[in-house]
Amino acid sequence: MIFKDDQLQIIDQTRLPAERVYITLSSKEESFDAIARLRVRGAPAIGIVAAYTMYIVARRSSDLPLSKMHSELDSAARYLQKSRPTAVNLSWAIRRMQAVYKTANHPDTATLIRSMRAEAVAIHEEDARACRAMGQVGAELIADDFNILTHCHTGSLATGGWGTALGVIYAAAEAGRRLHVYVDETRPLGQGGRLTFWELMQHNIPCTLITDSMAGSLMRAGRINLVLFGADRIARNGDVANKIGTYSVAALANMHAIPVYSVAPLSTIDADMKSGADIPIEQRSSKEVLQIYGYNDTLLDNASVYNPAFDITPAGLLSGIITEKGILGKPFDKSISKILNLK
Amino acid sequence: MIFKDDQLQIIDQTRLPAERVYITLSSKEESFDAIARLRVRGAPAIGIVAAYTMYIVARRSSDLPLSKMHSELDSAARYLQKSRPTAVNLSWAIRRMQAVYKTANHPDTATLIRSMRAEAVAIHEEDARACRAMGQVGAELIADDFNILTHCHTGSLATGGWGTALGVIYAAAEAGRRLHVYVDETRPLGQGGRLTFWELMQHNIPCTLITDSMAGSLMRAGRINLVLFGADRIARNGDVANKIGTYSVAALANMHAIPVYSVAPLSTIDADMKSGADIPIEQRSSKEVLQIYGYNDTLLDNASVYNPAFDITPAGLLSGIITEKGILGKPFDKSISKILNLK
Numbered sequence: 237m238i239f240k241d242d243q244l245q246i247i248d249q250t251r252l253p254a255e256r257v258y259i260t261l262s263s264k265e266e267s268f269d270a271i272a273r274l275r276v277r278g279a280p281a282i283g284i285v286a287a288y289t290m291y292i293v294a295r296r297s298s299d300l301p302l303s304k305m306h307s308e309l310d311s312a313a314r315y316l317q318k319s320r321p322t323a324v325n326l327s328w329a330i331r332r333m334q335a336v337y338k339t340a341n342h343p344d345t346a347t348l349i350r351s352m353r354a355e356a357v358a359i360h361e362e363d364a365r366a367c368r369a370m371g372q373v374g375a376e377l378i379a380d381d382f383n384i385l386t387h388c389h390t391g392s393l394a395t396g397g398w399g400t401a402l403g404v405i406y407a408a409a410e411a412g413r414r415l416h417v418y419v420d421e422t423r424p425l426g427q428g429g430r431l432t433f434w435e436l437m438q439h440n441i442p443c444t445l446i447t448d449s450m451a452g453s454l455m456r457a458g459r460i461n462l463v464l465f466g467a468d469r470i471a472r473n474g475d476v477a478n479k480i481g482t483y484s485v486a487a488l489a490n491m492h493a494i495p496v497y498s499v500a501p502l503s504t505i506d507a508d509m510k511s512g513a514d515i516p517i518e519q520r521s522s523k524e525v526l527q528i529y530g531y532n533d534t535l536l537d538n539a540s541v542y543n544p545a546f547d548i549t550p551a552g553l554l555s556g557i558i559t560e561k562g563i564l565g566k567p568f569d570k571s572i573s574k575i576l577n578l579k
Numbered sequence: 580m581i582f583k584d585d586q587l588q589i590i591d592q593t594r595l596p597a598e599r600v601y602i603t604l605s606s607k608e609e610s611f612d613a614i615a616r617l618r619v620r621g622a623p624a625i626g627i628v629a630a631y632t633m634y635i636v637a638r639r640s641s642d643l644p645l646s647k648m649h650s651e652l653d654s655a656a657r658y659l660q661k662s663r664p665t666a667v668n669l670s671w672a673i674r675r676m677q678a679v680y681k682t683a684n685h686p687d688t689a690t691l692i693r694s695m696r697a698e699a700v701a702i703h704e705e706d707a708r709a710c711r712a713m714g715q716v717g718a719e720l721i722a723d724d725f726n727i728l729t730h731c732h733t734g735s736l737a738t739g740g741w742g743t744a745l746g747v748i749y750a751a752a753e754a755g756r757r758l759h760v761y762v763d764e765t766r767p768l769g770q771g772g773r774l775t776f777w778e779l780m781q782h783n784i785p786c787t788l789i790t791d792s793m794a795g796s797l798m799r800a801g802r803i804n805l806v807l808f809g810a811d812r813i814a815r816n817g818d819v820a821n822k823i824g825t826y827s828v829a830a831l832a833n834m835h836a837i838p839v840y841s842v843a844p845l846s847t848i849d850a851d852m853k854s855g856a857d858i859p860i861e862q863r864s865s866k867e868v869l870q871i872y873g874y875n876d877t878l879l880d881n882a883s884v885y886n887p888a889f890d891i892t893p894a895g896l897l898s899g900i901i902t903e904k905g906i907l908g909k910p911f912d913k914s915i916s917k918i919l920n921l922k
Contacts, residue, residue: 254873418885421868423766423790429872437881444883445868447766449791449824453890456826481792483799487834488827525764525788528871529772530597538780540787542761547796 237276237284237396239360242295242353244288248275249393253434261285264293264312271319271326274425278394279468279504280363283325286316287356290333294352298345305345306337321516322477322546324469324506329359360396366501367397369560371407374464374499377558378408378415382461385451385489387420388479389431390466390499400499401464402435404558409441417443418460420451422479424524424543448481455492463489467500467557472578474551474568475512476500480544486553495555502559507578512548520545580619580627580739582703585638585696587631589619592736596777604628607636607655614662614669617768621737622811622847623706626668629659630699633676637695641688648688649680664859665820665889667812667849672702703739709844710740712903714750717807717842720901721751721758725804728794728832730763731822732774733809733842743842744807745775747901752784760786761803763794765822767867767886791824798835806832810843810900815921817894817911818855819843823887829896838898845902850921855891863888 238245238258248257250273259275261267267289270276276285293312297305313330320326336355342348378384384405391402398406408415417436421429429445436443446454454460463485469477476482476498489496509515522541531539557564557571564571572578581588581601591600593616602618604610610632613619619628636655640648656673663669679698685691721727727748734745741749751758760779764772772788779786789797797803806828812820819825819841832839852858865884874882900907900914907914915921 253878254875420792421766423764423792426872429869433872433882434874434878437878442883444885445865446885447791447823447868449763449766449827450885450887450890452827452830453823453887454885456830456890480790480796484792484795484827484831487795487799487831491830491834522788525790526772529769529776531777532597535596535777535780539776540785542787542789542793542797544793544796547793547799 237281239288239357244285244292246270246276246285247393249277249431250275252430261289262292263296264289264315268316268319277427278389279323279325279466280395280400280501281393282320282323283329283503284360284363284396286326287329287333287359289316290330291352291356294349298349300345302342302345302348305348309334309337321518322468325503328503332359363396363501365397366560367395367399367403370400370499370501370558371398371403373562374404374497374558375407375411375413377462377495377497378413380414382413382415383418383459384415385418385420385454385460385463385485386432387428387465387482387485388422389427391432391435393431393435394466400466400501402432404464404499405441406439415442417441418451418454419443419445420448420481420485421445422481423448427479451485452488455488455494460489460494463494463496464499467498467504468546469509469515470498470500470505470557471509471511471515472507472569472572473511474554474557474572476549476554477512477515477517477546478549480547483547483549486549490553496553497556497558498554499558502561502575505572505576507576512550515548518545519543580624582631582700587628587635589613589628590736591618592620592774593618595773604632605635606639607632607658611659611662620770621732622666622668622809623738623743623844624736625663625666626672626846627703627706627739629669630672630676630702632659633673634695634699637692641692643688645685645688645691648691652677652680664861665811668846671846675702706739706844708740709903710738710742710746713743713842713844713901714741714746716905717747717840717901718750718754718756720805720838720840721756723757725756725758726761726802727758728761728763728797728803728806728828729775730771730808730825730828731765732770734775734778736774736778737809743809743844745778747807747842748784749782760784761794761797762786762788763791763824763828764788765824766791770822794828795831798831798837803832803837806837806839807842810841810847811889812852812858813841813843813848813900814852814854814858815850815912815915816854817897817900817915819892819897820855820858820860820889821892823890826890826892829892833896839896840899840901841897842901845904845918848915848919850919855893858891861888862886
């Protein structure tokens, strides 16, 4: 994600690795579409896009009176909110942008627009710093010759920095650790096969692509030392909503006594969710699963496909949650309440 | 598979579900190619194709003297053996065909050819009967409103009859049981997505396609009552080699206290293998995994992909093995020795 000359540009992730196409987002509709179609994805990244989009909406309303600009922003907030339901960073970033015009008095629209811009940039920069910090925190867990399994994509395309789970891997590699990454392809949309595998190869990190179904037998063969993945939303009790398949990976790792960490900035924790059962899970089109199989339209119309985009990994399966402020441990309700200063 | 007018025809499984293309196999080279490229797959089916191919080789050598025909057959046996390494039904069927000319004295080539034909037909018909019997045995495990999870493809395309694990499902449906099948798509080659899902829809069996990564969260949600899959080779201790991903499915099912059965004819048991560790696991091309991701050739050349076609499910994870002679239970070394009359 690039914000330069007041323009927001993203790489269209749906076209990687075949093509590297940049698109400019200059309206709430374009951002909504980019998020809903997964042209930009990754919980932190969609939060940052939403923040910049709120700024863009303010800028485009510069001719309106202040009160009208507020209602434009409220309407944009409600609209963007609906682009994807599971990642909490989206509503978190929107709320931060709303706080700018709801809690501070701005004398005129020009001042408000400048404040909105500054807040969006701050959200972006804070995330980049959080990635660095998570990387340093998590790298301590990685010893030489570790084989790390990761699921989905959590790198620079998915965040404002170098990534969450991948950030930890980059930090360990930067610190000179010899490591190798097994990449779950992450069906149906192949974020592992298309994005993580591509990004790790770009960074010269030794990596091997596997189908999601292979992780278990690698664990049984003693070939995985550590499992790292991101999070789309973390409940107050430590339950993690993340890409479909994360639960299986975490459960299998537990069975084989392999440590499992979710890597996420504190902005991914949603203290309003008591447990994972409260987190809304997005259901996506059956075509995402079926399209590689060459069914004709009649069969497609009759086909029943279950395609949740996420699942819930219960806190009990996690060894810890790696954040920019350190590793949260069990019991997670306590460590989360403490780090967020919750009562 | 159809054997009619002395011709062996198979449906090219690599072209389903888009096209239903029949191909005729009339030489050992054509059969080898069809097996190696998975135009025909499924442990029982490749055994039957090998048996008919041995007959075809005999028929094509009808002008040769008897001793020369024997050496043609020996050479065909060695050649076909190499088409795929894991499924034991291949070598089992070849050995049965070899026994025809090695253990009985045939006065002339015409008599031998007739005996070879009869043995190949017998292997085919026995497998069809075994499928029926396994179906009846296994159907007892299925109660009304069961949700059954299956992995890979074990239906009529994979056997000489209506299938192994799918045969059990067909038998239960035939007996009037209300049931629903969750079909693992079975990456990388999608035997579940392309073949099982298609075959179940053809038979009007209610079914839902999922990615392999979704089975775990369905189990956690209490939505799976029974797991059924086939086998490519079963060791003497009950360890099962089956399609990659079977181990994960079985391990997750155990964690959720869901019964797990392998369904296989006795011809799939290889008493020479003490345990699963002895069973050779076929490694296949990285392209099978990567081809859907649109990598260019340079990236493809550098890409490291782990692509074992099978994994081993240790006997301890199985509730039982459903065979044409009943359900084998633990300890499997005892039940297998007994059913095969081993010492």
